[in-house]
Amino acid sequence: MGSVFGNKVKISVFGESHGTGIGVVIDGLPSGERIDMEELYAQMSRRAPGGDKTATPRKEPDKPQILSGMIDDVTTGAPLAAVIYNTNTRSQDYGNVMSSPRPGHSDYAAHIRYSGYNDIRGGGHFSGRLTANIVFAGAVARQILKRRGIEIAGHIYSIGNVSDAPFDPVGIPQELIDRLNHEKFTLVDETKEQLMRDEVEKVRIKGDSIGGVVECIIQGMPAGIGEPMFFGVENVISSVVFGVPAVKGIEFGSGFMGSRMTGSMNNDEFYYDGDTVKTVTNNHGGILGGITSGMPIVFRAAIKPTPSISIQQNTVDLQSGEDTVLTVHGRHDPCIVPRAVPVIESAAALAVINML
Numbered sequence: 001m002g003s004v005f006g007n008k009v010k011i012s013v014f015g016e017s018h019g020t021g022i023g024v025v026i027d028g029l030p031s032g033e034r035i036d037m038e039e040l041y042a043q044m045s046r047r048a049p050g051g052d053k054t055a056t057p058r059k060e061p062d063k064p065q066i067l068s069g070m071i072d073d074v075t076t077g078a079p080l081a082a083v084i085y086n087t088n089t090r091s092q093d094y095g096n097v098m099s100s101p102r103p104g105h106s107d108y109a110a111h112i113r114y115s116g117y118n119d120i121r122g123g124g125h126f127s128g129r130l131t132a133n134i135v136f137a138g139a140v141a142r143q144i145l146k147r148r149g150i151e152i153a154g155h156i157y158s159i160g161n162v163s164d165a166p167f168d169p170v171g172i173p174q175e176l177i178d179r180l181n182h183e184k185f186t187l188v189d190e191t192k193e194q195l196m197r198d199e200v201e202k203v204r205i206k207g208d209s210i211g212g213v214v215e216c217i218i219q220g221m222p223a224g225i226g227e228p229m230f231f232g233v234e235n236v237i238s239s240v241v242f243g244v245p246a247v248k249g250i251e252f253g254s255g256f257m258g259s260r261m262t263g264s265m266n267n268d269e270f271y272y273d274g275d276t277v278k279t280v281t282n283n284h285g286g287i288l289g290g291i292t293s294g295m296p297i298v299f300r301a302a303i304k305p306t307p308s309i310s311i312q313q314n315t316v317d318l319q320s321g322e323d324t325v326l327t328v329h330g331r332h333d334p335c336i337v338p339r340a341v342p343v344i345e346s347a348a349a350l351a352v353i354n355m356l
Contacts, residue, residue: 001125005239005240009028009141009350010028011024011026012024012025013130014133015130016127017127017129018119021083023081024081024133024134025079026081027079029144031075033143034073035073035074039139040139040143044062044064044135045062045184046183046184062084062132064084064136065083066081067083068080069081080140084132084136099319100326102307102308103314104304105123110124110126116318123245126245128246131245134346134350135342135346138348138350139346141349141352142345142349145349145352150221150356152218152219152349153176154342154348155186155215156341157212157213157300159196162192163192165188166215167298169283170279170280172217200334208309210305211302212335212337213300213303213337214303214344215299216345217296218298221297221352222294223291223292225291225292232287234290237347240348240351241299241301241348244301244343247302247303247340248302248303249302252287253286253287255299258283269281282296285297286298297348299348301344303340308328308332309332310329310332311327313326
């Protein structure tokens, strides 16, 4: 398992969805950093399941228990370890998938890779449940970064065919960052909420699911950060973001749209703002040659539909060696995009703190 990330601030995640608990160890944090635990819990609650029709009805408090690395809410410099106990599991719901892999899920590939010893219940180590670890580590990193003038915000860019207003790539106001950082259904244009909820409800009542896109912005990054060509800013951010289950694509700045532009349209012209060099537009998404330009870093992550759906699907029986049909039981998100926003933000924070 490759469950460790980072070379300056390292995180190691552990646990399974239906095991005793999940957790994370963070090594390399600076000492003397005060962590606002109420703010940390607020970030955890944005990702936590239950309480919304777009999410799984499985309810977990997701309150981490700190085991080491902090005294009186201040980092000691020792590895910061936290565990989140699983309190609401229903493993019996997964009896029929033990030998019949769910289409779209990791079941078959993991069965081959780990010789059938992988934990299937709730997705095991492949479950979105483990993103709680990422949010915990990211919530710690975000507070440290904020003291250094770096802030991160995300929103639901789209669900299905319904889109939110995009971020202004040259920068967004502090009030918007503050609002988004404390909402569960994060939108720039709040009038789009009901349209998105209607989109999710249409598939939920059919037993289906739907995906979407999360947009993220990182403001306050100094220019000149990045180690091209294999450890450039895009490389590092992508490596953490792709560690989030269900992420299937990422683009920076104008992204794929830029491929349909001319150079004169896509290039961002420079100008002086006092002594600081800025660009009029930000199609480059704050990154040139794998190095930060000082403009906001803007990227979007594509989130696939939840693979566990209750509609009958064709699969195989790995024990009998025959084709079969499968109906997935259990509690699953008809759309994981709203809960993915704080996870993508946290992944960005972990990438940034390592680059700094």
